[in-house]
Amino acid sequence: MNGLGAGMDFDYDLLVIGAGSGGVRAARMSATYGAKVAIIEEFRVGGTCVIRGCVPKKLYVYASRFSDQFDIAGSFGWQVDASFDWPTLVANKEKEITRLEAAYTANLEKPGLEIIKDRAIVTGPNSIRLVGSGREMSARHLLVATGGHPFIPDIPGAEFGISSNEAFDLPTLPRTILIEGGGYIAVEFATIFAGLGVDTTLIYRGDCVLRGFDEDMRRGLEAGLTARGVRLIYQTTIASLDKVGDAVRANFSDGVSAPYDVVMFATGRRANTAGLGLETAGVKLNEDGSIAVDAYSQSSVPSIYAVGDVTGRAQLTPVAIREGWYFAETLYNGKKLAVDHSVIPTAVFSEPEIGVVGLTEDEAATHGDIDVYVTRFRPMQNTLSTRSDRMILKLITEKDEGRVLGVHILGPGAAEMIQLVGIAVGMGATKADFDRTIALHPTAAEELVTFKAPSYSYRDCKKVA
Numbered sequence: 001m002n003g004l005g006a007g008m009d010f011d012y013d014l015l016v017i018g019a020g021s022g023g024v025r026a027a028r029m030s031a032t033y034g035a036k037v038a039i040i041e042e043f044r045v046g047g048t049c050v051i052r053g054c055v056p057k058k059l060y061v062y063a064s065r066f067s068d069q070f071d072i073a074g075s076f077g078w079q080v081d082a083s084f085d086w087p088t089l090v091a092n093k094e095k096e097i098t099r100l101e102a103a104y105t106a107n108l109e110k111p112g113l114e115i116i117k118d119r120a121i122v123t124g125p126n127s128i129r130l131v132g133s134g135r136e137m138s139a140r141h142l143l144v145a146t147g148g149h150p151f152i153p154d155i156p157g158a159e160f161g162i163s164s165n166e167a168f169d170l171p172t173l174p175r176t177i178l179i180e181g182g183g184y185i186a187v188e189f190a191t192i193f194a195g196l197g198v199d200t201t202l203i204y205r206g207d208c209v210l211r212g213f214d215e216d217m218r219r220g221l222e223a224g225l226t227a228r229g230v231r232l233i234y235q236t237t238i239a240s241l242d243k244v245g246d247a248v249r250a251n252f253s254d255g256v257s258a259p260y261d262v263v264m265f266a267t268g269r270r271a272n273t274a275g276l277g278l279e280t281a282g283v284k285l286n287e288d289g290s291i292a293v294d295a296y297s298q299s300s301v302p303s304i305y306a307v308g309d310v311t312g313r314a315q316l317t318p319v320a321i322r323e324g325w326y327f328a329e330t331l332y333n334g335k336k337l338a339v340d341h342s343v344i345p346t347a348v349f350s351e352p353e354i355g356v357v358g359l360t361e362d363e364a365a366t367h368g369d370i371d372v373y374v375t376r377f378r379p380m381q382n383t384l385s386t387r388s389d390r391m392i393l394k395l396i397t398e399k400d401e402g403r404v405l406g407v408h409i410l411g412p413g414a415a416e417m418i419q420l421v422g423i424a425v426g427m428g429a430t431k432a433d434f435d436r437t438i439a440l441h442p443t444a445a446e447e448l449v450t451f452k453a454p455s456y457s458y459r460d461c462k463k464v465a
Ligand code: NDP
Pocket: 153, 180, 181, 182, 183, 184, 185, 186, 188, 204, 205, 206, 210, 211, 237, 266, 267, 268, 269, 314, 315, 316, 346, 347, 348, 349
């Protein structure tokens, strides 16, 4: 039996709550397969990724990288007299996301599904109520795709800080900013603001940014951020904030205080499940508040599914899209498909940029005997200048030219390279397969196929030269 059943007992086959990456894909594909679908969104169509995440972030990263280009332009003979206007960037970003929002909306309307601008509350396994209009709706299946929101630590004066949501639309470019966190958002925004000329400080409770990433990537990024002028304060948190005139004063856990124009929290994101009525319907939540689902995105209530950030699996747009797509395949196209979350290429759009697929060195070393190949060099674009930034490429393989277990790249173009090398890693390519590939010269990526002897190895979990 497939999931089509509207007209029998229910108003719809499927009601999707949330028009972000996962919800939009699931709704559109389900409608294409003949389901009667409505999608309910309380904010803007497009979700975090389009409206206040990946898309505007990448645009701002581009904006911030001009300073690097201007920095080295002189070494190529250019004279550049540059200045930056924040309101122009904000306005142009807004134009672009408005265009994308319209495109998303048009794509949703194409297969004939209904878009409802309201807030939905789940009232039972097959029913919701719209908060604005009071309308009750029923469906054979509900899909919760409500995403997440920034988590702000519960400290006195937290309301004087902002999150990434507000950072995109600050009325003026701050002169100074303090960013708390050591994850994706903290280092990406530190990159953006430092590149735009803002005096930037990053405060992190750990001892090096990007916990969980390969150590070489972490240390390489740390060096890159420092070279860009980002001040790093480790093993410290913001204990409280207060307002002093126009500035926000941050009082640190070590007793030091300092004023900033803006203080931003980038301390993780949590699932949007509060006030959704999920408990009423009997949906089980994980400890962090996300919805517990099985491999097919089905919750503990068989008629209720969930995809994307709200499930707390991998908080990444392409993963949400894949989960939404496979949900539609499973329910409405007779193909039971589960998303493989084991090999997910990921990138951090910091400066330097990081791209990663597969295991870190520490993880791989516990999986058996491995060889590690690492190279560090100045990107060619910088060789005419005095810049000393280093690019790092690292390959982790099973011993003796066996399967490639992990690829880690830090430097220009890392994200683009990892997207492609991810295909090979996903297919189970070996070091010998990489070596058979003819190098493309002059590129940075050619280093991945020209490694000779390992830099070092691990045997019985022990590092050997
Ligand atoms: P992350 O989970 O990546 O990082 C959160 C950071 O905040 C960590 O450094 C964490 O420290 C720290 N932290 C958590 N709680 C506290 C606290 N109470 N006090 C002080 N510090 C705290 O979350 P982000 O907010 O950076 O991003 C959310 C998610 O969004 C990412 O995990 C990623 O999946 C996704 N994302 C992806 C991007 C991409 O693909 N390029 C870009 C942006 C976001 P600790 O390390 O000690 O736990």
